[in-house]
Amino acid sequence: MERLIYFIRRALRNMRQCLFLCSVAIGTTAVALTMVAFFAIVVLNVQQLTAHWSRQVEIVAYLDTVPDAKALQALQEKILGLQEVENVEYTTREQAFNQFKTRLGNDADLLGGVDADILPASFDIALKPPFRNQAGVDTVVNRLRNEVGLKDLKFGREWLEKFESFVALLKLGGAVIGGFLLFAALFIVSNTIRLTQYARRDELEVMGLVGATSMFIKTPFLIEGAIQGGLGGVIAITGSFILFRLFLHEGLSSLLLASGSGAIVFLPLSFQGMLLGAGVFLGLFGSLMSLRKLVRV
Amino acid sequence: MIQIYNVSKAYRKDSAALSDLNLKIPKGDFVYITGPSGAGKSTLLKLLYAAEKPSRGQILINGQNITRMSGGRIPELRRHMGIVFQDFKLLNSRTIFENVAFPLEVQGKKRFEVSKKVFQTLKLVGLEHKLQCLPLELSGGEQQRVAVARALVVDPLVLIADEPTGNLDPDVTLDIMDLFKGANARGSTVLLATHDREMIRRFPRRVITLENGRLVDDRTP
Numbered sequence: 001m002e003r004l005i006y007f008i009r010r011a012l013r014n015m016r017q018c019l020f021l022c023s024v025a026i027g028t029t030a031v032a033l034t035m036v037a038f039f040a041i042v043v044l045n046v047q048q049l050t051a052h053w054s055r056q057v058e059i060v061a062y063l064d065t066v067p068d069a070k071a072l073q074a075l076q077e078k079i080l081g082l083q084e085v086e087n088v089e090y091t092t093r094e095q096a097f098n099q100f101k102t103r104l105g106n107d108a109d110l111l112g113g114v115d116a117d118i119l120p121a122s123f124d125i126a127l128k129p130p131f132r133n134q135a136g137v138d139t140v141v142n143r144l145r146n147e148v149g150l151k152d153l154k155f156g157r158e159w160l161e162k163f164e165s166f167v168a169l170l171k172l173g174g175a176v177i178g179g180f181l182l183f184a185a186l187f188i189v190s191n192t193i194r195l196t197q198y199a200r201r202d203e204l205e206v207m208g209l210v211g212a213t214s215m216f217i218k219t220p221f222l223i224e225g226a227i228q229g230g231l232g233g234v235i236a237i238t239g240s241f242i243l244f245r246l247f248l249h250e251g252l253s254s255l256l257l258a259s260g261s262g263a264i265v266f267l268p269l270s271f272q273g274m275l276l277g278a279g280v281f282l283g284l285f286g287s288l289m290s291l292r293k294l295v296r297v
Numbered sequence: 298m299i300q301i302y303n304v305s306k307a308y309r310k311d312s313a314a315l316s317d318l319n320l321k322i323p324k325g326d327f328v329y330i331t332g333p334s335g336a337g338k339s340t341l342l343k344l345l346y347a348a349e350k351p352s353r354g355q356i357l358i359n360g361q362n363i364t365r366m367s368g369g370r371i372p373e374l375r376r377h378m379g380i381v382f383q384d385f386k387l388l389n390s391r392t393i394f395e396n397v398a399f400p401l402e403v404q405g406k407k408r409f410e411v412s413k414k415v416f417q418t419l420k421l422v423g424l425e426h427k428l429q430c431l432p433l434e435l436s437g438g439e440q441q442r443v444a445v446a447r448a449l450v451v452d453p454l455v456l457i458a459d460e461p462t463g464n465l466d467p468d469v470t471l472d473i474m475d476l477f478k479g480a481n482a483r484g485s486t487v488l489l490a491t492h493d494r495e496m497i498r499r500f501p502r503r504v505i506t507l508e509n510g511r512l513v514d515d516r517t518p
Contacts, residue, residue: 003405017390203388209346210400210447211376213369 011223021196022228025286028192029232029279030239032185037240037267037275039181041248043174044271045264050167057132057160059140062120062152066093078148079123084131084140089124093117120152134160186282189232193225193286197294204294218291222284229283233276241266298324299345299455299486304354306340306510314340315510318354322488324454327481329497330490332507338490341507342459345488346380347371358455376404379448379485383460385440387432387447393419394428397446404451418450419443422476438469445476449485456485462493474500 015022067075072090079088091099097116101108125144127136137155144150197204207217244266253264267275299322306315315337322328330338343349344356347363356363363374387396394415401411419425422442424435432440441461448456458477462470474496481487491497497504506514 006402202386203390206386206388206399207403208372209348209375209380209386210403210451211372211374211378212403213372216372216403 010220030235033236034239054132059125059155061123061150086128087126189282190286194290197290225283225287229279233279300357327502336507337510377454379453379456381458383463385444422446
């Protein structure tokens, strides 16, 4: 324990004595992680948007004739019994007619003299999240046709295809850009720390010459790297929050509100913890890599 | 006692920095290692503090074969040595006190013990009033005295100095030589690489002369 306190004290003293180099390492980590955080905020909110849109993936089953209440109940239960189905809502002819009238707005008088019977009753079938895709819809449509006996089904195939392509593109783009940003952060931070430690190679050499063990030399530098990375992480969280408020909040808010999918969100606490952990890891990793080359006792 | 048997060192295949060297240096001896540039003086010292391994041969220090020593045991060997360089190798971001204290911290000595010993050693080299200065605030001679203090603070069994007065003017050279003589009088074996003939003439001791990596002369006045 005494040794650990000594190492921490030495790491802090090193940071104080090499304030410029230390600031460079912290700054680089902060900038690299801010980019990652900023990207994560965008991805998170776009994911929220697509999740909202995916709720619109549903199947409408029209009924040619309206069965009696008991048969209707049985039919509804049969649909609900399908494992892919999350919810079923029944719309009577009158409800459909009223909805249509509401949608027509000022032109509703066009329906004057028209009876509610012109529109069919229907079931709005919502799917569970894993089945809100083309394959899921196809499965449910087949089962509704073959197992439940419903024939007149509508499910917006074209929209679904476009939506799936968009989500796939988003996932691929997210993975590529996110992976690139993480790799760039790792590369930049580890090289910056390597440079700061290279500038102190004389110190490492002297330590070896006066009989310091490899562990004695490396431990304070590793602690220093972890502290620098952690501080970089904290600055990145703060920085990305400020950037989020300044630039993203307005733009994304209007987009999300317009689509009705709720308010824009900042990184949740778990993400912030991961960002901090990533900073500590980058600091440790960068230090370890450079020490492997510089310390040869 | 330092024993060197058939030691050769080659950095490249076609040229040897040291060739088939045999030497015995008794405990408490004071030895100059001299010769022209490129004779192998620094290489010999590097082999002694295990910064390099010989290509061939054996080196024993106090009965321990350091050529067969694992990397993990080298720090222990160096803790009983003091090493002084021509370019001082001080940590410029640390105070004089911290520089001299460092070898003791490495050994895990208590803070009180460290402070006491550092102060005593700095007093020995006449720099006890510059404890809180940084190395670059001192003259070249003073910096070398700090480097000597750092070497002496551990009461070394072997004191190795590689051209320690190469950058210093004659008056300062005398001060530094007094410090080495004092360490030798307290029991340290001193090996001092130099090509300063005037210094050897003024402080006559055993002189080992190397040329092209070979021992060409070994005489004691």
